Amino acid sequence: MTNRATILQLIAAVITICLMAVLHDWLGWYLHRLDPKFLQGLAVGICLTIVIVLMALWYDHRKSVALTPREQQRTRNIIDL
Known part of the structure; x- marks a missing residue:
């Protein structure tokens, strides 16, 4: 695997983790407000x-x-x- 591919995979992993954290917080807030x-x-x-x-x-x-x-x-x- 090339160095460039590894860097791109790391960037994609960081972006995915950030999106999942934001989604987790938003869903927790939204579902907590529901009956x-x-x-x-x-x-x-x-x-x-x-x-x-x-x-x-x-x-x-x-x-x-x-x-x-x-x-x-x-x-x-x-x-x-």
Whole structure:
């Protein structure tokens, strides 16, 4: 690794750390002002959204995988039409 690349990586790391510190302070201030019931609802909403997205991805992956050679041939026949 060259000296220039190392210096650029260090600069990027320092900038990232500064941004994360500012974001941490700002989020702490903002979330501290909110009602605890709102935060509970927000947490539940985020969890449910993650579960729904993961289920959709799992379902899409399951549908995209052909289970048998017969299904693969059927798809090829449909494409040939």
